[in-house]
Amino acid sequence: MPTVVHPALIAAVPLLVGALLLVARTHLTDLRHALREVEAALRSLLGLPPASGLVYAIRCPRCCRWVKPRRFDLRRMSCRSCIATLGRGRRGGGVCL
Known part of the structure; x- marks a missing residue:
């Protein structure tokens, strides 16, 4: 069956x-x-x-998330999402990244 x-x-x-x-x-x-x-x-x-090799991810010091290297700005030492959220301050009151 x-x-x-x-x-x-x-x-x-x-x-x-x-x-x-x-x-x-x-x-x-x-x-x-x-x-x-x-x-x-x-x-x-x-x-x-x-260690030699490729860098697959970088930890953002602001949000502690792993992001791809192309999404991390070495000059500002932040990922794109942190730059987008912290850089949008009021006139004179924003965080300068």
Whole structure:
């Protein structure tokens, strides 16, 4: 006798698997950034040169979010969203970035 699979399971299982992968991915991303920060701190303590490689993200010191390098302004040391929100002050009362 053939086994019958309920149609709701056919749609729900891939959605649940996708949600679990999304949650696991965010935790792995945070873990990867934490490991890179620890590695950078150890290299700084030991006087070693910075690790070679590409920069995938920069932590904004104002909002503490990881942003892509193209969204970070090195001159102002802020991400674009911080520049947009803090730079919109009243005349003479705004924050100069």
